[in-house]
Amino acid sequence: MAGSGTAHLRDRDDIVLTVEDLVVEFPLGRGRKVHAVSGVSFDLAEGETLGLVGESGCGKSTTGKAIMQVPRPTRGSVRLRGRELTGLHGDDLRKTRPQMQMIFQDPISSLNPRRRVRDIVGEGLSIWNRDRDGASRSRVDELLSAVGLDPETAGGRRAHEFSGGQCQRICIARSLVLDPDVLICDEPVSALDVSVQAQILNLLEDMKARYGLTMLFIAHDLAVVKNISDRVAVMYLGKVCEVGPAESLYARPTHPYTNALLAAVPRPDPEAGSTSVPLEGDVPSPVDPPSGCRFRTRCPRAQERCALEEPLVRPVGEDHFVACHFPVHAADAPADAVAGVATMS
Amino acid sequence: MSIAAELPVPPATPDPVDPLLEVRDLHTWFDTPRGMVRAVDGVSFTLRRGASIGIVGESGSGKTVLSRSIMNLLPKKAAVPASGEVLFEGRDLRPMSSKQMRSYWGPQMAMVFQDPMTSLNGVVKIGRQITEGLRQHLDLSRQDADAEAVRLLTSVGIPAPERRLGEYPHQLSGGMRQRVTIAIALACGPKLLMADEPTTALDVTVQAQILDLLARQQAERSMGMVLVTHDLGVVANRTDDIAVMYAGQIVEKASTRTLFRRMRHPYTEALMRCIPRVENPSHTRLDAIPGRPPDLAALPVGCRFAPRCRYAQPECLAENPPLFSDEPGHEYRCFFPVGTSAGAEALERNERAGSTAAGTTMDLLTKASA
Numbered sequence: 227m228a229g230s231g232t233a234h235l236r237d238r239d240d241i242v243l244t245v246e247d248l249v250v251e252f253p254l255g256r257g258r259k260v261h262a263v264s265g266v267s268f269d270l271a272e273g274e275t276l277g278l279v280g281e282s283g284c285g286k287s288t289t290g291k292a293i294m295q296v297p298r299p300t301r302g303s304v305r306l307r308g309r310e311l312t313g314l315h316g317d318d319l320r321k322t323r324p325q326m327q328m329i330f331q332d333p334i335s336s337l338n339p340r341r342r343v344r345d346i347v348g349e350g351l352s353i354w355n356r357d358r359d360g361a362s363r364s365r366v367d368e369l370l371s372a373v374g375l376d377p378e379t380a381g382g383r384r385a386h387e388f389s390g391g392q393c394q395r396i397c398i399a400r401s402l403v404l405d406p407d408v409l410i411c412d413e414p415v416s417a418l419d420v421s422v423q424a425q426i427l428n429l430l431e432d433m434k435a436r437y438g439l440t441m442l443f444i445a446h447d448l449a450v451v452k453n454i455s456d457r458v459a460v461m462y463l464g465k466v467c468e469v470g471p472a473e474s475l476y477a478r479p480t481h482p483y484t485n486a487l488l489a490a491v492p493r494p495d496p497e498a499g500s501t502s503v504p505l506e507g508d509v510p511s512p513v514d515p516p517s518g519c520r521f522r523t524r525c526p527r528a529q530e531r532c533a534l535e536e537p538l539v540r541p542v543g544e545d546h547f548v549a550c551h552f553p554v555h556a557a558d559a560p561a562d563a564v565a566g567v568a569t570m571s
Numbered sequence: 572m573s574i575a576a577e578l579p580v581p582p583a584t585p586d587p588v589d590p591l592l593e594v595r596d597l598h599t600w601f602d603t604p605r606g607m608v609r610a611v612d613g614v615s616f617t618l619r620r621g622a623s624i625g626i627v628g629e630s631g632s633g634k635t636v637l638s639r640s641i642m643n644l645l646p647k648k649a650a651v652p653a654s655g656e657v658l659f660e661g662r663d664l665r666p667m668s669s670k671q672m673r674s675y676w677g678p679q680m681a682m683v684f685q686d687p688m689t690s691l692n693g694v695v696k697i698g699r700q701i702t703e704g705l706r707q708h709l710d711l712s713r714q715d716a717d718a719e720a721v722r723l724l725t726s727v728g729i730p731a732p733e734r735r736l737g738e739y740p741h742q743l744s745g746g747m748r749q750r751v752t753i754a755i756a757l758a759c760g761p762k763l764l765m766a767d768e769p770t771t772a773l774d775v776t777v778q779a780q781i782l783d784l785l786a787r788q789q790a791e792r793s794m795g796m797v798l799v800t801h802d803l804g805v806v807a808n809r810t811d812d813i814a815v816m817y818a819g820q821i822v823e824k825a826s827t828r829t830l831f832r833r834m835r836h837p838y839t840e841a842l843m844r845c846i847p848r849v850e851n852p853s854h855t856r857l858d859a860i861p862g863r864p865p866d867l868a869a870l871p872v873g874c875r876f877a878p879r880c881r882y883a884q885p886e887c888l889a890e891n892p893p894l895f896s897d898e899p900g901h902e903y904r905c906f907f908p909v910g911t912s913a914g915a916e917a918l919e920r921n922e923r924a925g926s927t928a929a930g931t932t933m934d935l936l937t938k939a940s941a
Binding site for chain 2: 281282389390391419420421422423424425427428431446447448449450452453454455456472473476486487488489490491492493494495496497505507508509
């Protein structure tokens with residue numbers, strides 16, 4: 227996997243955000259660099275939620291930030307409603323900011339501890355001069371109620387007086403106050419307890435319905451991603467492995483990596499037994515990624531071709547794409563499909 | 572240790588097959604300016620030699636303080652001297668000083684922590700961190716200790732262990748670091764391993780590797796293990812017993828199979844229902860548990876879970892339920908248990924009334940978002 231290509235980009239009128247061949251590299255000096263994101267493409271249609279899933283270090287957060295142009299991508303294109311963002315500077319770029327907002331993993335550290343909740347949530351409005359005639363106050367109150375906080379009691383308090391789940395609600399209110407088109411959620415529930423995680427996931431679904439959001443949901447938990455997403459993209463070491471509708475991708479994973487990720491999900495059922503076929507070893511260093519398919523060093527199906535030639539994204543089902551030379555066929559039983567295939571490392 | 576003669580024979584415990592660890596009515600309280608924080612409030616359980624138990628609960632349920640209390644790691648000044656015993660092979664650890672505990676930490680009981688980066692010393696080479704205990708407790712020579720360290724690193728699945736001995740923690744990935752902390756914990760062959768959220772900081776694939784590794788080591792060494800986690804999915808097929816904690820108390824305890832088949836406490840049920848599952852279709856509404864656990868400094872008189880419970884009745888607000896049992900080894904703290912006629916009636920009453928006795932609306936409890 228770990229392939230490139232743009233075959234999975236859709237040609238439709240309702241595409242809000244298109245990311246094409248996005249590359250983000252960080253120089254290390256002496257000509258070496260971290261290949262954080264290497265040619266990632268995907269698109270988001272109006273009102274859709276795309277889940278971006280992968281292990282730590284696969285470049286999923288970097289992708290989210292590069293879409294926001296912080297840091298700017300090294301190469302590639304990011305188009306918001308047809309408008310290219312990578313070339314924009316200064317005031318032109320600033321004017322696109324209200325259209326795209328982000329929420330982060332650690333809700334407590336993303337709130338200024340010295341400011342009151344009402345000021346934190348309303349700051350965007352005053353920056354964009356939308357706070358005339360007390361409109362700001364009612365908008366902030368509306369958002370705080372929408373995320374399940376009482377504006378009267380919560381508005382005057384500071385972040386340390388709230389729990390992690392409540393802080394994430396405040397972050398969500400802040401991100402929605404300017405009525406954005408696209409909301410990028412970077413691991414918004416991974417720091418929270420399961421009970422609170424469920425509250426926040428339900429809240430995001432409510433907010434999406436109420437404010438007509440298009441969401442990019444970045445997470446490492448496959449069950450969480452499936453719950454909230456319409457489509458899912460699996461990333462590995464800076465590349466996209468597999469993209470498809472959530473139902474079809476989870477029911478018929480065709481990339482060996484997707485397969486391994488799904489097998490590793492812990493199931494809250496003692497009868498299920500341990501079905502895990504855990505991947506051996508760790509993700510290779512993004513400084514010196516493997517040649518050809520980047521997953522080949524851990525792939526149970528890898529052949530010689532995988533080292534020589536990078537797989538391109540190609541269709542395997544309706545709106546379902548994979549970047550692999552030897553995909554797992556839907557007919558194969560996922561766990562034993564690997565038996566008898568020569569392993570190369 | 573030959574202390575078998577001193578082993579007290581607890582009359583209440585059914586079939587005490589040589590218990591390795593017995594926690595009896597343990598209380599750990601902290602005196603704070605806000606009042607007495609009752610972090611662990613009367614916890615009892617028994618762990619047989621070579622068996623494993625999972626302690627499950629939300630943040631603030633007291634599970635970490637419980638594990639630290641068992642290990643006797645809490646600063647004596649902070650914790651209020653309260654009642655209860657932690658019997659390790661029949662000997663109470665609670666009154667022991669840190670100096671006395673040194674002969675236990677390592678060869679008798681060891682711990683794996685949540686964050687492998689902060690539990691390893693960043694400026695000491697991995698080899699020295701592993702051999703420190705070996706040299707201290709087992710009196711090995713430097714060469715023997717190094718050889719043992721290589722063997723340990725191999726057994727926890729670290730490739731090229733000889734080279735790793737000379738490296739620092741920052742040169743390893745998170746999963747590798749956690750393997751090193753497990754190797755350190757296993758070094759002196761402890762009889763009891765405490766693992767406090769050992770995989771929370773790790774990715775799913777690495778989590779599966781680490782949990783398999785812990786289970787394998789536990790079986791091979793017939794070591795007792797206490798696995799503390801907030802995720803029921805993690806313990807579901809990896810421990811013999813499960814104890815669910817809420818607000819400083821164990822609210823349900825049973826063998827893993829029994830707990831999943833016949834869960835009795837509404838909190839256990841709620842924890843199960845709020846986990847998103849890969850089998851379910853996308854956009855399935857999750858049954859979140861509304862609200863938050865109670866403030867441990869201002870606990871309610873009645874059942875501590877009542878304000879968040881779908882089954883809550885007036886009795887629940889008046890009195891904290893004691894532990895009930897309807898089959899051997901299965902205990903729960905509830906007047907209206909799940910899966911019984913009393914529970915079904917209570918739920919039906921609340922559904923008819925539209926709210927529980929604690930005043931929480933049923934609507935909020937079934938598809939809560941706020």
